[in-house]
Amino acid sequence: MKSVSISDARNNLAELVNQVAYGNQQIIIKKMGKPLAILINTEEFTHKKTVRKTGKLPSLTAGTIKAPKSFDITKVFEAIKEPYDTKSLLGR
Secondary structure (H helix, E strand, C coil): CEEEEHHHHHHCHHHHHHHHHHHCCCEEEEECCEEEEEECCHHHHHHHHHHHHHCCCHHHHCCCCCCCCCCCHHHHHHHHHCCCCHHHHCCC
C-alpha cells in the first residue's frame, strides 16, 4: 500500500484520487510519519460499509437459490463424501 505525507496529498490530490479510483490502489496519508487517513475507492468503501452493517460478506448472499421443499440436501452431502470417480465426473 502506497503512503504519502499530508503535504504531498494536498499538492497531488487529483492524481492520488485517480490512482485510487481507476488503479484500485489504497493510499495511506501520513502526518509527521503517522497514519492519519486512507484513500480507498467507492466500491471498496461500499463493500466495507455493507460488511460492517450486516456482519456478512456480500458474496455470501449473492447468487443464492431457492430449492423446493422436497429437496433432500443429505443426498448432496452423501455424494460429496464419496471418493471422486474421474470417469463419472468427466461424463465418460
